[in-house]
Amino acid sequence: MTTIKEIAKLSNVSATTVSNVIHKRYEKVSKEKRQIVEETIEKLNYSPNMGAMILANKISKIIGVISFLDGREDESPLLDSYVAGMIGSLEENIRNRGYYTMLHCSSSSKDLLKIIGNWKFSGLVLMGIEPDMYREVADKIKIPIVLVDSYFLEKFQKNGVGSLIDHFNNVRINDFQGGFAITEYLIDMGHRNIAFVCDEKKLHGPGKKRYEGYCSALKKSNIEPLDCFTVSKHQDERWKIYDEILERGLFSNITAVFYASDFYALDCIRFLASNRISVPEFISVVGFDDSEYAKYSIPPITTVKQNLKSKSECAIDRLTYMIENDDNSFSNTVLDTEIVIRDSVKDLN
Amino acid sequence: MTTIKEIAKLSNVSATTVSNVIHKRYEKVSKEKRQIVEETIEKLNYSPNMGAMILANKISKIIGVISFLDGREDESPLLDSYVAGMIGSLEENIRNRGYYTMLHCSSSSKDLLKIIGNWKFSGLVLMGIEPDMYREVADKIKIPIVLVDSYFLEKFQKNGVGSLIDHFNNVRINDFQGGFAITEYLIDMGHRNIAFVCDEKKLHGPGKKRYEGYCSALKKSNIEPLDCFTVSKHQDERWKIYDEILERGLFSNITAVFYASDFYALDCIRFLASNRISVPEFISVVGFDDSEYAKYSIPPITTVKQNLKSKSECAIDRLTYMIENDDNSFSNTVLDTEIVIRDSVKDLN
DNA sequence: CTGAAAGCGCTAACAC
């Protein structure tokens, strides 16, 4: 492994000069020396020892990507195609900006604090962290943090800690707008009796906003929204209930179901298919996320698109800006969504 | 950040003793001191500065997880649910063994060599690397490497570099056995005219072995295998050809198709569904991998299960063993598969 | 502009 010292010796300069060249502090280096140094760096294929860098600098160029989302049924969170895609996209952006990605899943706050101490992360991307844990972590460290898909503005407010609002960087989509848009689309297609379905967990986060969008769109058309239906995370429980609904002919006036996520929308279509009932002829179904589940469903599902790429780009842009400009101010980014029309909605007009 | 020195001072011992306690070199420390040190470590919530560790040790406890697989259509490889699941599972195993995961995608060998130099990785997991690049990388570094899903034994042999065979650690599944088993299942179900389909790229790797398994199972039953069909990576091209096949009534004697991956099996089912043709009534379809595509297809696809968990556990077991025992011997691990029977095959008996 | 020197936190001889 070539070191700065060797470069220095071979270039007939001091280590300091080499360091200055590396860090592009060109005001401090003459043109000639700079050129010589750059050449020998190139020739020896020098690359810095990050260990020494951390030690001297207290900065590692590592961005910690931490996922707290517990996947369905105890699996790695990466088994969820949304999370996996997000992490892949984050890695890409991090790499393109000259940082390194350290991936760490499902940790306790103690765990997390420890790993942060170990590595002197330059910055942190926290995916789906819960309010309590965020507060615990953020209080104890001073490195730039960007949250992705975190939904606890209201919670802070309700607890009377209103002053904390916006005291974090969060990148998320406009769930309200997405819920509104797709509900409006359903109304346009002639639907009046539309159900909204979500799981328990999501209801505390994005699901709530999506539901509000749904309600708002219906009210705008003078339609009374229905209460939110909740489904279990476990397929057998879900299908049991679906069985019952089907058998008893419950909710037979409903013509469309808006699922708060593609996964459940697909699950519903699969349930119906297993009973030889087809979508959208029997009932229309829409989802949310535009994940692979929606794309590769039969029929493909009309849904609300979350643009992973712009989300992750936005997060890493913000994070690197904070790191490089020593800026610790806060900004909340809300990305608009767009609906993707496929084949799971029947036109009632 | 608390350091070893502070621990030492507060415990009235030297830094060396603290270091010895941390590294569990208990022969070198008296019981009393050990206890005192452990207590203050606990109290101060000490965690080591990995930068210093790298510098002093040339060892980082980082395992580099590198993916070379170029995802479908230029996306991050993590968009493929198989790769994503694998990485998630690797991370879990790495974490459980006290190492850290650095994720890096789609790099050139130069890139890779550089990042290895930067970080003094303790070990490397290379996913789907090509022979040439592997040789280039492996020649230049001496850290433990485990390959996952690499398929180039034959290639080395053909090139006359036979002596290199087994000069690497590879963990993969027994594609031949998997291909054999599912083909035999199809035969058991009364199918005689079975097609095998694969994409160009896979054909050079796992697809080949799966095809051999297919051939072998057919021959065992005295059935002449068909040539391997290749499909394009691009959906529109695939569907165009499928259209033609359907229109002209080509291959109408075929009763079952064995796809070398679930993704294409699902794609075929989707194509048929879009033409109002249902599986398995019209034709039987099986896949390979047991990915989400197979699980959530309509109908669910009968397939060959790759156990991600055991694969990644196996890889990390091997890697940490090599690291911790300074063992650089080679061993090739081939994991058996099992078939998962679902609803995409018609019983012709 | 340039270089010498100290120090970041930890480990590994080595001497006691």
Next chain:
DNA sequence: GTGTTAGCGCTTTCAG
């Protein structure tokens, strides 16, 4: 068993 010391590779004062 225990402590002292030197040094890993880099950055950063601070003199020149």
